[in-house]
Amino acid sequence: MxxxxxxxxxxxxxxxxxxxxxxxxxxxxxxxxxxxxxxxxxxxxxxxxxxxxxxxxxxxxxxxxxxxxxxGRFHSIGVIMFTLSSFGNMRTLDAIAVAAADAGYSITLIPVPHPTQGEVAGAFDRLSEEAVDGVIIIVEAHLLDENDVELPAGLPVVVVDSTAGDRYPMVDTDQAHGARLATEHLLGLGHRTVWHVAGPERSYSATHRREAWEQTLRAHGAEVPAALVGDWSSESGHAIGLELAKDPEVTAIFTANDQMALGVLRAMHESGRAVPAEVSVVGFDDMEESRSFWPPLTTVRQFFGEVGRRSVEALLSEVESGEREGSTLVATELIVRESTARPPA
Missing domain, CATH: 1.10.260.40 (lambda repressor-like DNA-binding domains)
Known part of the structure; x- marks a missing residue:
């Protein structure tokens, strides 16, 4: 066979x-x-x-x-980001991707669900294995400024919406200036003080907005109410707004972002407090939908595109020249719409 x-x-x-x-x-x-x-x-x-x-x-x-x-170049930029759900982070990431592409670079994104030292260091190690030329970190938390947090050496780093002391260049919105604009606008309308719906306590930007709000009130000799802390969501703004609506002394509210402002507006409507006839509300971000809130929202505009572009410029400057740039603050602008007015007589 x-x-x-x-x-x-x-x-x-x-x-x-x-x-x-x-x-x-x-x-x-x-x-x-x-x-x-x-x-x-x-x-x-x-x-x-x-x-x-x-x-x-x-x-x-x-x-x-x-x-x-x-x-010696991979023409790739790594991005470590805390959350993909926030409006500001997504706008910044979009701007980074566009600026990187214009410069002939691709991006590799590593989300970090929990911004701890171990998570960030692990993401940094993963990016090192992905062969990137530098890293942009957007963690939105008091993490990189803590003494026990050390990032692995060897790659250029730029920090957005946080701080790392003088160890890395930082690019961010001028959070304090925006909060001053919002608070001074309400005081200028004649409100005796301004209540604040703050962002999470671990948030770098929320802390700077809260501190500037308090400093502005003190500088004008106004009473400083206790800040009420939310979690950036419209749900948290709604819950806090229902409590504020019970107090007839509340005539002006500055919220740390537009989504919480939306919740505050809903709470005021449900509680029979007219906006802006009885209560004025100011947000922060100027998300596209803010002009379609009812009433259209007075808010602080952040230029996320500029933050993303400048972060890429700062990183590539170090990648290509080896010289580290200083930190950059991008200016904010107050956008006045129909949610603010003089207090009731």
Whole structure:
């Protein structure tokens, strides 16, 4: 009995176009193709365009791993972010992605559900394995300014919406200035004081807004009511708003974000307190929906796009030059709409 072993022929894997193919198509040397692939400037414009045309025609893609080995760059930025659910974080992340793409970089995102030292350090290690050129950290918490928190050395870092002392460049909205604008607006309308619905106590931005609100009241000789702490959600704003609505002395409320302001507005309506005839409400963020609240919300506008763009600029400046930039604060703007007015006579 004879046994015959039959082996099915496997399809041959098609080889992609090589640098040599591009060189033949463009009628240039392989060294010239390499220079164009690596973004070198010592190639004249006509030759560069001929090489790029050949690349597009053949579908050639430079080997990014090989290019990184030669240049020491991966053209990738890591982003460590505490939460993807907040309005500000998502707007900032969007701006970072656009700015990175414009600079020829991709981004690798590592969400951190719980902003602890171990979580952030672990995310940093994961990004090191992903071969990134630098890291932008958006943790929105008093974490990086704590003495026992040390990030692994070796990669450029820029911090957004937090602080790390003088160890890393920081880019953020001028939180204190925005809170002063909101509080002074309400005092300027004639309200004797302003109540505050604050963000979480662990939040860096919430702390700065609360401190500036209190300092502004004291500077104007106004009474400082106890701050009421929410969790950024409209639900927490609604619950706090129902309590504030019971007090007839409450005529002006500054909330630390627009979502909590939405909850406060609902609570006032449900409690029969007219806005702004009886109670004025100011938010913080100027999310797109704020102009469609009823009444349209007076709020502090943050320029998240500018924060994201400047954070990428600061990081790439260090990546490319090795020199670390200083910290940057992006200005805020008060947007006055129909939710604020003079207090009732």
């Amino acid at each position: 004879t046994t015959t072993n039959q082996t099915e022929a496997l399809p041959l894997r098609r080889r992609g176009p090589s640098m040599a193919d591009v060189a033949r198509e463009a009628n240039v040397s392989g060294q010239t193709v390499s220079r164009v692939s690596n973004g070198r400037s010592n190639v004249d414009a006509d030759t560069r365009e001929r090489v790029l045309t050949a690349m597009r025609k053949l579908g050639y893609r430079p080997n990014s791993a090989a290019r990184a080995l030669r240049s």
